[in-house]
Amino acid sequence: MKHRVTFFPGNVAVDVNNNETILDAAVAADVYIDASCGGEGTCGKCRVIIEGPHNGSVDKNGYVLACQTSPKGELSVFVPTRDESRVGKIHGSYSNAIFKVDKPLVENILAEMRAPSLDDNLADLERLKCAIDQPDVEISLSALQSLPDILRSSNWCINTAVAHTGNSREIIDIFSSKHDKNIGVAIDIGTTTVALELIDLNTGAVIAQASDYNRQIIVGEDVLARIAYVEERGPKRLQDLIIKTINQLIENIRFVDEDRVGSNQVAHDIRALSVGANPAMLSLFLGLDPTNIRYEPYIPVAHEPPIFRASDIGLNIHPNSPIYCIPGRAAYVGGDVTADILLSGMHLKNELSLLIDVGTNGEVVLGNREWMVTCSTSAGPAFEGGDISCGMRAMSGAIDSVEISGGDLQINTIDSQDPVGICGSGLIDLVAQMFKDNWIDRKGNIVIEDSERLYYHDEVASALIHSGENTISINEDDIANILRTKAAIYAGCSVLLSSMGMEFNDVEKIYIAGGFGSHINIDNAQLIGLLPDLPRERFEFIGNGSLGGARLCLISADARKAAHSIFESMTYLDLSSSPAFFDQYSSALFLPHTDLDQFPSIIRRMK
Amino acid sequence: MKHRVTFFPGNVAVDVNNNETILDAAVAADVYIDASCGGEGTCGKCRVIIEGPHNGSVDKNGYVLACQTSPKGELSVFVPTRDESRVGKIHGSYSNAIFKVDKPLVENILAEMRAPSLDDNLADLERLKCAIDQPDVEISLSALQSLPDILRSSNWCINTAVAHTGNSREIIDIFSSKHDKNIGVAIDIGTTTVALELIDLNTGAVIAQASDYNRQIIVGEDVLARIAYVEERGPKRLQDLIIKTINQLIENIRFVDEDRVGSNQVAHDIRALSVGANPAMLSLFLGLDPTNIRYEPYIPVAHEPPIFRASDIGLNIHPNSPIYCIPGRAAYVGGDVTADILLSGMHLKNELSLLIDVGTNGEVVLGNREWMVTCSTSAGPAFEGGDISCGMRAMSGAIDSVEISGGDLQINTIDSQDPVGICGSGLIDLVAQMFKDNWIDRKGNIVIEDSERLYYHDEVASALIHSGENTISINEDDIANILRTKAAIYAGCSVLLSSMGMEFNDVEKIYIAGGFGSHINIDNAQLIGLLPDLPRERFEFIGNGSLGGARLCLISADARKAAHSIFESMTYLDLSSSPAFFDQYSSALFLPHTDLDQFPSIIRRMK
Ligand code: FES
Ligand code: FES
Incomplete structure (x- = not known):
């Protein structure tokens, strides 16, 4: 028997079987629910609010665990909090003045030419090449198809979008000389987080920023879990998830910045994309099978992929946009590291x-x-909030700094919101301050004797950090994870x-x-x-x-x-x-x- | 009221209105019927055989004119003769030994490499580039996606198809080293006739030939008629017609030569296409609007179009195949003439x-x-059989040579078939011999007094050339057309x-x-x-x-x-x-x- 499950916000409906969970339904419907433990019922992150018949157990705040709950009839599901603030913050816009705008990936070049005559009967294309002084420039078929009309309707003065690709240059679009928008996307595809910026390619200015979870998290938190998935079912689904993450981010950013960047025209004015990513993420972005980076001798498909087009991989920007991927050195040292070096x-x-x-x-x-x-x-992933019971990304409500002095614990949260969890910088502070104030020993064992702070959960010693609407604590397993991360x-x-x-x-x-x-x-x-x-x-x-x-x-x-x-x-x-x-x-x-x-x-x- | 019309051979059905003709139905169904006069009822070339209720007048051989006949109920239409021998002959394979096979448009290059190790951990793509000694080679996304698997299943020895395009080279496909087929298509897109050859790109040998009418004839016989159509409705329909003509020819040739060239694999093994065409035909082939070559100062869209891909224009060969178009000098001197010069x-x-x-x-x-x-x-078009009452292309049953001596007329037909019409070489012979034997004067007027030969049809003097199943004659209008052609x-x-x-x-x-x-x-x-x-x-x-x-x-x-x-x-x-x-x-x-x-x-x- 099938039941209809509808997700909000978004109003996405899907039909699932009696024995499938809400998490299964969410995966089928492409709705993002944080499921860090992979649906084991242990991480508690897949909390959702539901209306309708089901078999789950509702906690005092009205939540059920999506991975432990199946519908018993038509159901509405609300996926709370994290999804509401999808357009996250990007911290630390490090300014590096080494490179100025110079031959951006796509450049607007004005082309002014004389009208043809019987004595000057050069064809449209060759006339254009001549006007921009680039005899070897290539041109996309769609641009060439629109050339005769636009040349004549614009009185022989047009704007060209020229892509500077590997060995050649290509005119990817043409338009009236009045139109001079030229927007590019810079993007960091992390295993956990995807962050992007819209850049004005004429000036180099950052127009807008956004970040979100990488939707691939649905199939596993770390790179190895993703690769294991690909080994079984191929890279298509994971490519689909990352492309959807990016398309949604671009959609959101356009909506948020509608006034500044245009609106519907924007997607078409975005004409270039540059990617920093680790090799596994880059592979999946391009639909390449990353399996071989999992096994000795750890070989990626490509260090330096060629420049493909947005339409090759289904990105919702100008279909001819060149997709530039920063080259990377090894299976686990990718373009993201090359990018770090470049920026530093x-x-x-x-x-x-x-x-x-x-x-x-x-x-x-x-x-x-x-x-x-x-x-x-x-x-x-500890410093990105992964594998930590109350861990979270650096976003609204995350505890991002902690101070302990004389037994007293002070916290600060991002946007001064009620605390929801602890992000990486908060975890570093917390462990350091606990160590300094002797709440933990050199091995990371909790040694505090304050009975209000110290408690045991499933025989694991835990320290209470904050009690309020959300109870936030850290346990010895968390601390061990943090120590492993910092030690590595x-x-x-x-x-x-x-x-x-x-x-x-x-x-x-x-x-x-x-x-x-x-x-x-x-x-x-x-x-x-x-x-x-x-x-x-x-x-x-x-x-x-x-x-x-x-x-x-x-x-x-x-x-x-x-x-x-x-x-x-x-x-x-x-x-x-x-x-x-x-x-x-x-x-x-x-x-x-x-x-x-x-x-x-x-x-x-x-x- | 709609009636179903089904065409044979092919069994293509279409529904048309009461007042539409069979020719309209054929156009709608993409079935080729020769309609030289454009449906005026004057050329007599649209003869078809029909079964079912209609309003046409049936001649003694059982034919009706498709352009003058409408269905009055469900109807089957047989389009005779010319369609049966679609795979026409290509005369005169001039052999030019100047150019040998050397960097064909797509080349198979064998790539042998060592398996990677911890000490030799180059990525798959860079390893391949190294093996074929082409550090700057590009690669299609689909080829890159299949690379890791094929490298490993072929034990690090594979075959690559490398396209030699304008400024760069690109690996467009890869496969096991055992697979070494590499086929290209050379094609002449004429206003009237399309001729193509399958070429073995490894050896340069011609594998098969075929030719057919350019299906664009449905909308008009000459270049100007086609451009007039585009001015009204855009180039899409005409592009569609020429692409269908070519796809059908490739389909036929594969069928005819199944034993020699493979069968289903063939379309995928065809990986390059080279085109000779006049500027209007080339424009329409690429979906470019040729309108401006009709008006002073007669400007084509491009002298030398860039290299596009088969998938850009819907050709049914390997989707990454480079499409090379021979460059042309002017609006009416195109790549076909450059090709002539090259061959000469x-x-x-x-x-x-x-x-x-x-x-x-x-x-x-x-x-x-x-x-x-x-x-x-x-x-x-006189020498291609156009604008001549009994004219036809050089194919089976065409009178291709004529001799007149002492009032006696001898004809020869292609394949020694019963004569169906006269092709270009036959027309030249005919007029020359009529002139030599004084059947016509220096102005082309018929002056023969032989009452068996000379007759008047609609007050136009005609000379009977052959009577039999088909009556073949030439009239003064035909001769005037031939004189205009030769004079020009x-x-x-x-x-x-x-x-x-x-x-x-x-x-x-x-x-x-x-x-x-x-x-x-x-x-x-x-x-x-x-x-x-x-x-x-x-x-x-x-x-x-x-x-x-x-x-x-x-x-x-x-x-x-x-x-x-x-x-x-x-x-x-x-x-x-x-x-x-x-x-x-x-x-x-x-x-x-x-x-x-x-x-x-x-x-x-x-x-
Ligand atoms: S409890 Fe972990 S995913 Fe539901
Ligand atoms: S097309 Fe029918 S008679 Fe000419």
Whole structure:
């Protein structure tokens, strides 16, 4: 027996069988419900509000777990909170003045020409090529089809949109000289989060920003879970999910910024897209099978994919838009890292720099203008709110900073909303402050004896952080996850340095990239041993480097050239079977580290 | 009230209104019926056989005129003869040994590589580029999507199909190394006739040939009629008709040659297409509006269109196939003429050559390796059987040669079939022999007094050529059409020569191009003043030069390069407002010419 389930907001209906859950229905209907535990009923994140007959158990706030509830008749489902604020914030718009707008991926070039005559009977196309002084330029069939009419109706003065692609240039559209809009999209496709910016390609200005969860989360939280899905069923469904995520973001951004960027015409005026992504995400975006990056010797389909068109992959922007993908070095060091480097400018400087991208994979780059080595560590999603019982992305209501002093705990939330969960920067603060105030020991075990704070849930010790409409706490499993994450990143840095016979003190600059980048409290990050014990002035936050690098590549041919040489010149260090990494990792699982000599100023502070 | 009309062969059904004709139904159903007079009821070519209630008048052979007959109930229509032998003959496969297979438009390149390892972890795409030693090669998304699987299932040895396009090369498909089929299509899109060849791109060998009427004939016989149609309704319908013509030809050829070229796999193994066509036909093929070539200053959309893909225009071959169009010089001197020149080789020689392409437009080129001038004349379709009461294309049953001696008329038909009509070479013979035997005078008036031969139809004097199942005759209107056609071509040659201060005797070689080219009797062509009075050995037939040139461009990058320089170096002479041309034309309307001094040997022969 089938039941109709309708989701709100959105009013999307789907028919499901008696024994299917609301989460199944949501997957079928392409409605996003956070299901971090994959429908096991353990993470509690799939809470929804329902109207109608069902078999679920309703909690005191009126929620049921979508993954544990089946419809017993026609049902309406409201997917709350997170979906309401889809247009998220992008923190840390790091400004890099190296690249100016110069040969953006698509450029508007004005073409003025004389009308033809019997003595000057050059054909329309060749006349246009001549007017823009580009004899070898190519042209899309649709642009060529509209050429005779537009030339004559615009009195031989038109505007062309010329794509600067790999080996050639192509006129992808033409229009009246009065029309000079030219918009591009820079996008960071993260495993967890997708962030994008609309860029005015004439000026390089950011017109609008938006971010959202990657809808692929429906089939699994991390890269390996996604690849496992592809191995069974092919890449089509996951490509579909990421394309839908992006199309929806563009739709939202257009709606939000209707006044500023136009409205319906906007989709057609968006004519270029530049992508920073890790290799698995990039593969799925292009419909490529990433399976081989899961198995030794970890081979991606392409380091540097060619430039495809929006219509090739179903993006709802101008169909001829070139899709530029920033090249990446290895299976787990992708275009997102190349983009970080590009944005930091470390590839142009003599000083020795260390770049750390704190994402679900923690990627580290060491080097300067002469050389670069890189590695990747499976840091885990803790700092993006994954695998943490009250974790969440950095959005409205997230606790983003914590201070504990003399047993008293102070929190701050994004937008000063009632707290909903804790985001990455809040987790770093929390663990550091708990450690400093002796709520936890060096192994991360909870040792506080305050009976109001400490409690046990399923025999796991937990510390209460906030009680109110939402109860927010952290348990020892959470802390262990955080320690594993920070240990992986710190160990990656250590191994990279020792592979070059160097140590932390040789590093003159440390760039921190990542969606939450600019919000980390460095003192606290050092307290937990995530960041090395170096002077404050050596650290620099570059925010979402993948997005920032994508923006640079969108507006500048020099940036695209630089991205190519960065990826080509990087040396990749594979840590997957490195005993040195395993040693370093084990040592780093303590607070701040087994080897306290590496954190002299922390020791001083703790005393 | 609607009636169902079903056409055979093909079993295509369509519903039409009471007052619509069978010809209307055929147009709606995309069934080809020859309708040279455009449905006026005057040409008699739309004869069909019908079963069922109708309002037409049936002749003694059981035919009705489709354009004069409406259904009065459900009806079956048989479209006879011409449709049965759709796969026509292509005469004169001129062999030009200048170009060998060298960088065909698409080339199979074997790629052998080492399997990756931890130490050699290049991505699949970059590994492939390296194996074929082409770091800048591009790749289609579909090929890239299949790459990881095929590499691994073929043990790192695969075959690639690399397209040599304008500024770049692209891998358009990949497959197991065992698969080495690589087929291209060369095609001549004439206003009246479409001819194509399947070419083995590995060897350059012709696998199969086919030709058919251009289905655009449904909306008008000549270029101007087609353009007039586009002005009213846009180019979509005509593009559709030519694409259907080509798709059907490829379908037929595959069927006919199933044993030799495979069968279902064939369409996918056809991976390149090279086109010779006049500018109007080329425009319509690409869906471009050719309207502006109709009006002063006669501007085509493009001299040299970029390389598009088969999927852009709906051709049923490999969707990524590059579509190469031979560049053309002017609104009425297109890629077909460039192809003629290429095939003749006149652009490589020191001797002064004159090239005549006898089609619906008569194009003429004069020059050598140093320089070339060209012009076009509206010769009319007479030599392709158009505008001639018993005219037809050179196919089974066409009278292709005629001899008259002492009042006795001998005919020969193609394939020795019962005569159905007269094709171009037969018409030249016929008029020449009638003139020689004094059946007509120098103005083309019928002066024979043989009462069995001479008769009047609607007050127009006609001469009976053959009586039998089909009555075949020629009338004074037909002869006037032929004289206009030959006069236009001869005048074009004269004007071109005098523009350079030369005369016919300076010409060392005359190349004759055109579908019927190799079948013309030169003596007879001189007798009617179509060809100049020069020694036999100066003439050379190159057959369908447009098709031959397209074949060369398909198999050789040098040929494509040569085509580009030929088109760029040609000087175009516009005859449309030339008083010199009008003078020459008027003088040439006589048999053989007003100025008999130009035909001294003819005068000797006539005496
Ligand atoms: S997905 Fe429902 S509880 Fe985890
Ligand atoms: S088309 Fe029917 S008679 Fe001409």
